[in-house]
Amino acid sequence: MKDIKKEIVNSLREILKEEISGDVEIEISRPQDFSHGDYSTNVALTIFHKFKEKFKNPVDLASFITNKLQKKLPETDKIEVLKPGFINFFLSEKYLLQKIDQIASSKNYGKGDSLKSKKIMLEFADPNPFKEFHIGHLRNITLGECFARLLEYQGADLWRVNYQGDVGLHVARALYGLLQISNLKSQISNLQKKPIGERSKFLGDAYARGAKDYEESDKAKKEIQEINLKIYRHQDPNLNKLWEEGRGWSLDHFEDIYKRLGTKYKRYYFESEVAEPGKEIVLSHLRGGTFERHEGAVVFRGDHTRVFITKEDYATYEAKDLALAKIKFEDFKYDKSIIITANEQIEYFKVVLEAMKKVFPELAKKTIHESFGFVNLKEGKMSSRSGSVVTGEWLMSEAKKRLKTQFEKMDEETLEKVAVGAVKYSMLKFSRTSDILFSFDESISLEGNSGPYLQYTYARTQSVLAKVKRQKSKVKIKIPTSAKASAGRQNPKLEKEELLVLRLLIHFSEITREAGENFAPNTLCNYLFDLSQKFNNFYQKVPILNPEVSIGNHPRGGREGVRNFRLGLTFAVGQIIKTGLYLLGIKSPNKM
């Protein structure tokens, strides 16, 4: 089936080529309002300055173009020229109906190939062992998984990887905190029998103590710095043992979280494995002048100066990232390497990428950093009561708890899907780069722009379809091909509510591609929400299973035809929502 958007562009290009020698950029956009058509272009406005002698104004030019266009685009019902010079395209019902058949009959509808066989490495989540997996990590992993799926949907060969900071000052702080505990040994053996969550909490508390002491006491600060060096150098066997134990606890705990969130990594990288190689890379480029020694440290002077090797002679995060890029590429010859972190690292990555440009120019070209904003809690006061940070686990459990009181009959499995979906959706529905305020009330709600609302809408579609399956033993929803169904009918007219759903449905593949290209899941969220609203309106106003008898000129013909069409539409909406939610990393329960 023809891609109508491409058809429009090609036709326009042909016409314009006849009129002007050069090629022009043609933009086809989706109007915000259906009253302006299914597609629209501002090309007459943008190129008018070249035609000032031939035409009075952009509207004139647009009319001229439109006259020539009419014959070339049989898929359109109407092409109109409006006010300043827009050309609006209205697709014919016949075309829309063909499209619905396509969606309902193909499992892979919407799948793109813009990244076909491109190798992409995507690093995201990056929690630090010994520290809590906090809500920032939750947003990171949610966004990362969504990007991964969006890119895979465009045909990418994608590796999800996770870079975890198992050495460094933060680890030293936690270890210091642990060492302050008097009966540490017995506590540890005690905890070994306890659930992972408790162990992880124990570490989190130790970190909090270490961090506090680091700030408040010079003596503690010095000790922590010593611990840091000992870990880097593997000097102290007892300390190493403690480090390994704690590290293991953290990683087990993280593993649980990844599983719960539906992310599976291809490869884990650790700071401990890139620290030495990182140092070597920096030192080997010292002579070339890329780096220089200053006050005992090795620094890089880029956009601003950053330290790559400290005067204590261990690699900083900066140096490690250079080695990481190299090792990543050895593992997987990527065409593109994407790193997702919070906004606070923007400046950091600017400089690291500058340094990488000098050290590994080929890799630097392939590496991009994408960031996102902070997560704050709207109902956040209650969390500070515990004194520690708000963890990802806590957020999900709390969501589940609240959901349970609201929907008593919901079974455990569905509860989990909805709770995780609610939290994830709240991380995705806002534009990526802005700081957000997480609200339980909004995210759990089935009203409004929320994960559960979409899940509920999907469940509704399945509920209707299930009814059909119960009625007949095995019903395959068969939709008569539109060409036949509407043949011989004059001015077939769909119901308003049907048409709105239909007109929205056809844009799914464009939306998913754009969401991937721009790393903008919120565009997909907004689209799915819009679709759900329009479907719910349709559901409310139009009987699906028992259409009124007197639908004389419905393009799907008699009662049976109309019923089949509406079932097909319902089926298609279900497919699109389910696929859309999958791309967001959210599960779609059949019943709610």
Add this chain to the structure above:
RNA sequence: GCUGGUGUAGCUCAAUGGACAGAGCAACUCCCUUCUAAGGAGUAGGUUGGAGGUUCGAUUCCUCUCACCAGUGCCA
């Protein structure tokens, strides 16, 4: 101080330089004998922080200014 980001309805947020700046909460009206009312329809709510500029056209781009957040040589 410097660099970057943000500022849109009471609240939380949308809006590839486009059409009358849109949603959802909250407020107020309606709609269940019928496929999930866990839903739907509607009303009200705005000088897009402020001042200039570029453009056929600015929430979007540029300059200035105010407020808040983040980053800013030995953390990650």
